[in-house]
Amino acid sequence: MTFVRPSFRHPQQPTNALGYVRKDYEGLISTLCAGCGHDSISNAIIQACFEIPVEPHKVVKMSGIGCSSKTPAYFLDRSHGFNSVHGRMPSIATGANMANRDLIYLGVSGDGDTASIGMGQFIHALRRDLNLTYVVMNNGCYGLTKGQDSATADRGSRTKKGAPNPFESIDLCEMAIQLGAGFVARGFSGDKQQLVPLLKAALLHRGIALIDVISPCVTFNNSSGSTKSYQYVRDHIEATGTFDFIPLQQEIVVQYEEGATQAVTMHDGSIIQLHKNVGGVDVTSRRRALDLLEAEREQGRLLTGILFLDPESEDTHAILNTTLTPLNQLTQAELCPGAAALEQINARFR
Amino acid sequence: MKPTKIEHPEYFHRVIDCQYACPAHTQVPEYIRLITAGRYDDAYMINWISNVFPGILGRICDRPCEPACRRGRVEKEPVAICRLKRVAADFKESIKARLPVPPKTKNGRRIALIGGGPASLTVARDLLPLGYQVDLFDDQSAAGGFVRTQVPSFRLPQEVLDEEVNYILDMGVNCHFNHYVGSLKEMLGRGYDAIFIGTGAPRGRDLPELPGRKEGDRFIHVGIYWLAAVLYRHIDRIGKRVLVIGGGNTAMDCCRTARRLGGDKVKVVVRSPRAEMKASPWEIEDALHEDIPIHDKLSPLEFVIKDGRLAGMLFERVEGQVDDQGRRRLTATGEAPVFLPCDEVLLAIGQQNAFPWIEKDIGIEFGRNGLPVLHEITHQSTLPQVFFGGDAAFGPRNVITAVAQGHQAAISIHLFCEGRDLRQRPHPRVNLTGQKMGFHDWIYDSHVTDDERQLVPTVEKVRSLKDRLLEVELGFDADRGHRESRRCLNCDVQTIFIDRTCIECDACADICPVTCINFIVGGDEDDLRSRLQIPADNREQALYVSPPLPTGRVMVKDENVCLHCGLCAERCPTASWEMSKFTYHEAQAEDV
Ligand SMILES: Cc1cc2nc3c(=O)[nH]c(=O)nc-3n(C[C@H](O)[C@H](O)[C@H](O)COP(=O)(O)OP(=O)(O)OC[C@H]3O[C@@H](n4cnc5c(N)ncnc54)[C@H](O)[C@@H]3O)c2cc1C
Numbered sequence A: 001m002t003f004v005r006p007s008f009r010h011p012q013q014p015t016n017a018l019g020y021v022r023k024d025y026e027g028l029i030s031t032l033c034a035g036c037g038h039d040s041i042s043n044a045i046i047q048a049c050f051e052i053p054v055e056p057h058k059v060v061k062m063s064g065i066g067c068s069s070k071t072p073a074y075f076l077d078r079s080h081g082f083n084s085v086h087g088r089m090p091s092i093a094t095g096a097n098m099a100n101r102d103l104i105y106l107g108v109s110g111d112g113d114t115a116s117i118g119m120g121q122f123i124h125a126l127r128r129d130l131n132l133t134y135v136v137m138n139n140g141c142y143g144l145t146k147g148q149d150s151a152t153a154d155r156g157s158r159t160k161k162g163a164p165n166p167f168e169s170i171d172l173c174e175m176a177i178q179l180g181a182g183f184v185a186r187g188f189s190g191d192k193q194q195l196v197p198l199l200k201a202a203l204l205h206r207g208i209a210l211i212d213v214i215s216p217c218v219t220f221n222n223s224s225g226s227t228k229s230y231q232y233v234r235d236h237i238e239a240t241g242t243f244d245f246i247p248l249q250q251e252i253v254v255q256y257e258e259g260a261t262q263a264v265t266m267h268d269g270s271i272i273q274l275h276k277n278v279g280g281v282d283v284t285s286r287r288r289a290l291d292l293l294e295a296e297r298e299q300g301r302l303l304t305g306i307l308f309l310d311p312e313s314e315d316t317h318a319i320l321n322t323t324l325t326p327l328n329q330l331t332q333a334e335l336c337p338g339a340a341a342l343e344q345i346n347a348r349f350r
Numbered sequence B: 001m002k003p004t005k006i007e008h009p010e011y012f013h014r015v016i017d018c019q020y021a022c023p024a025h026t027q028v029p030e031y032i033r034l035i036t037a038g039r040y041d042d043a044y045m046i047n048w049i050s051n052v053f054p055g056i057l058g059r060i061c062d063r064p065c066e067p068a069c070r071r072g073r074v075e076k077e078p079v080a081i082c083r084l085k086r087v088a089a090d091f092k093e094s095i096k097a098r099l100p101v102p103p104k105t106k107n108g109r110r111i112a113l114i115g116g117g118p119a120s121l122t123v124a125r126d127l128l129p130l131g132y133q134v135d136l137f138d139d140q141s142a143a144g145g146f147v148r149t150q151v152p153s154f155r156l157p158q159e160v161l162d163e164e165v166n167y168i169l170d171m172g173v174n175c176h177f178n179h180y181v182g183s184l185k186e187m188l189g190r191g192y193d194a195i196f197i198g199t200g201a202p203r204g205r206d207l208p209e210l211p212g213r214k215e216g217d218r219f220i221h222v223g224i225y226w227l228a229a230v231l232y233r234h235i236d237r238i239g240k241r242v243l244v245i246g247g248g249n250t251a252m253d254c255c256r257t258a259r260r261l262g263g264d265k266v267k268v269v270v271r272s273p274r275a276e277m278k279a280s281p282w283e284i285e286d287a288l289h290e291d292i293p294i295h296d297k298l299s300p301l302e303f304v305i306k307d308g309r310l311a312g313m314l315f316e317r318v319e320g321q322v323d324d325q326g327r328r329r330l331t332a333t334g335e336a337p338v339f340l341p342c343d344e345v346l347l348a349i350g351q352q353n354a355f356p357w358i359e360k361d362i363g364i365e366f367g368r369n370g371l372p373v374l375h376e377i378t379h380q381s382t383l384p385q386v387f388f389g390g391d392a393a394f395g396p397r398n399v400i401t402a403v404a405q406g407h408q409a410a411i412s413i414h415l416f417c418e419g420r421d422l423r424q425r426p427h428p429r430v431n432l433t434g435q436k437m438g439f440h441d442w443i444y445d446s447h448v449t450d451d452e453r454q455l456v457p458t459v460e461k462v463r464s465l466k467d468r469l470l471e472v473e474l475g476f477d478a479d480r481g482h483r484e485s486r487r488c489l490n491c492d493v494q495t496i497f498i499d500r501t502c503i504e505c506d507a508c509a510d511i512c513p514v515t516c517i518n519f520i521v522g523g524d525e526d527d528l529r530s531r532l533q534i535p536a537d538n539r540e541q542a543l544y545v546s547p548p549l550p551t552g553r554v555m556v557k558d559e560n561v562c563l564h565c566g567l568c569a570e571r572c573p574t575a576s577w578e579m580s581k582f583t584y585h586e587a588q589a590e591d592v
């Protein structure tokens, strides 16, 4: 087994607008199982950050526990990072985000980490619309602890050597839409053509952006009875429609192509242009999005792509009306203005 | 694009850049791995089988393999393939017992070799084990051809030359030295079954029309004759100020030899711009290191004679220009002529073929440049039993080309003597050996080191300039040799894709450090090349395309900068990539 990746890269590897090459966004060599969907998502993250482009040192990557939560070690080596305890990534992300609003927050979690032990944390991050890209690497099982069914496993689905799952499954996307998330999407690790632009749009979205990425666990949950295997997902996938993500820098040249059914302008002026949406649905309508998810589920199909997008959403800082200067840059005098200021504040409540 | 036919022996051969570029198709990565393993004898034998003169070539080969080396495309410099060959030769123990022994009973066929250079010696080596009687004729006192008479000892010590020439002569060549063949007709009359002509390109170009040439004759020498005279010790000194005219390797040997015979102001003067000089970059570097400046874009006008002695030369300044046909031409700039003072001049402006001893009426046709008309692959002349090889065949090249042509001529001669069709060439012997050892372990060392090309130690300049017999390069020691050998990327360990089992999980494409692997919708070659994650613009390198996969896409691998690191195979959950060592053994006479 090789534990070091050769340091050579393609001599013609492109440079992005910030002067970085893709290698500047890479991490250590993965220790996950060969063929794990999570590795593909890591690569999509690298590609998205390279393409946007973001400055590596402006990104904070955070995670909980699980194979999925290990992946931040495998991308963005030059970014900030914090590997929290199981299911607690949202709290850590909230703290960091409150302290420094100027960074780009990328949270990586698993279906176990999010839908079981971390559920309480997850829903509050959604409610508060934390400015965070929340990626769930969803394999329908607890990969790290050897493949037990997770709360996103479909009823009746079977992991390798497991019995059919008797419980109802949680649809994280539906939940996120209900709880007010402004950007909700679903991807598949085996389709980078869709996943990379999803990640790019999510990273630039202000407020919480949830991407539930179906990511087959080749070792424990890629068998014929599983609804999260490469084969099953490929056979049942349905996209809300193809879309183009047009970053702000290119806005001037945007042309509304024939057949484009909807264009949504994001906070920073970037544009998402959707084509051939399923049933011509309006992705900015919460109710229609929920309807569509339910309808596709009834048909046994897995809907992917951008599911819901609220271009007007506000993040926690806006909701709380915090200062524009990141808290960690305020001085002692500003943070602790002294007894006189306290007296003034108290006076207002008298 | 249709799925790639990897069964075609040339497909993977092309991936092994060095072996493919080597005229004799030496199994380079194989011998380099053997050096890493410290198996110098085995490494030497791999070489000896293909290129016949590993110790010699490990010093003086023109090394077409090195500019082709894959490592040079992903890093600053290629693997020092040539110097590693020398490592094998320097550190081997005795390999005599492993050399082929010609059979006691001969096959009854007699062959004459005219000229005793590397081409003829290769023919001898290939045919002796098959039972041929081989008679060799050379006008010099020992075999080796130009390698003996031209290549200076400070680049190639005589012992090394003797050792490898003798391996062949000791197999039972009947040598006729100091024997100038003055008539091919007479040779034909001796009843040989076939005659091989390996007489090289023995005539040095002169500047007979240049003013002052006759008057200055004592001080003006044709480089190749002068080098031979130095070797035979007819000449042992030269004037202090020397001009060497010419920009090829002969010029480099002349100037460096002149430095060792008392020339302290030696200059090379060349017509073409410096960047277009024919000499190998490393030879130019060596000359510069020995304080020999190169004056370019100067075309000789006149030898200036004063008081019966050569005083110097006049040159016209020229410039490279592109004419209406798009050809590069050197034209005079019109500036005043440049005078360079000197005591002696060495002319190294090229060699020519000359066959005054071949009668015009015996059926051997000559074409352009006085070269014989030959079949390009079989080397057969218009007189069926006469074959040419080496510099005599297609004009002056180098030793490794002479060797490769010797192998081809030997095949032809053998086919000819057997009465078979010369154009039905024997096929290369190829083989694929899986490299899987454990779950994720390989038989070969797949690790790619970051080490840069090792520098070769040399003798101190003050010492080496005093002694023309002292070899300048000392060669790698075992440790440096090992470091260098590990730089090889094992391009013979091939990646084989098994489309039937691939689940298109992307793991291989994700892990590949150099972004070789792509899963995309099919198309024609140009289209595919342009749509890869990193466009494949090196057309010398193949695309490996699979049949359509379940999603309708195809796997396209750009072979260009694959590091053969095996990570794709390690990361594949379904073992759909195999690492297999591809052995390509170029056919020789014994394979007929
Ligand atoms: C100065 C110089 C330096 C060189 N350095 C290199 C180098 O570093 N690396 C490299 O790869 N190549 C080098 N070469 C080229 C290389 O020497 C030749 O390409 C190579 O030797 C050709 O081999 P051959 O067998 O065709 O003929 P040759 O080596 O030329 O041998 C031909 C032999 O035939 C003899 N002969 C000719 N006519 C007759 C006749 N009628 N009867 C009997 N004998 C005859 C000649 O005297 C000679 O001995 C160099 C050449 C020169 C001139």
Ligand SMILES: Cc1ncc(C[n+]2csc(CCOP(=O)(O)OP(=O)(O)O)c2C)c(N)n1
Pocket (backbone or CB within 6 Å): A065, A066, A067, A068, A069, A086, A109, A110, A111, A112, A113, A114, A117, A137, A139, A141, A142, A143, A144, A145, A150
């Ligand atoms: C507090 C706590 N409880 C339980 C565990 C055991 N544990 C480790 S990983 C894991 C499940 C991870 O599943 P998921 O988030 O889906 O990640 P995956 O490995 O599938 O990517 C569990 C239960 C733990 N590490 N900490």
Ligand code: SF4
Pocket (backbone or CB within 6 Å): A031, A032, A033, A034, A035, A036, A037, A038, A067, A068, A139, A143, A144, A216, A217, A218, A219, A220
């Ligand atoms: S156990 Fe499953 S989730 Fe974990 S690395 Fe292996 S394949 Fe991926």
Ligand code: SF4
Pocket (backbone or CB within 6 Å): B495, B511, B512, B513, B514, B515, B516, B517, B561, B562, B563, B564, B565, B566, B567, B568, B569
């Ligand atoms: S061996 Fe495989 S992973 Fe390594 S460089 Fe070649 S294609 Fe890429």
Ligand code: SF4
Pocket (backbone or CB within 6 Å): A035, B501, B502, B503, B504, B505, B506, B507, B508, B509, B568, B571, B572, B573, B574, B575, B576, B577
């Ligand atoms: S890693 Fe194996 S199964 Fe996955 S895409 Fe590559 S060849 Fe196919």
Ligand SMILES: [Mg+2]
Pocket (backbone or CB within 6 Å): A066, A068, A110, A111, A112, A137, A138, A139, A140, A141, A142, A143, A150
């Ligand atoms: Mg999981």
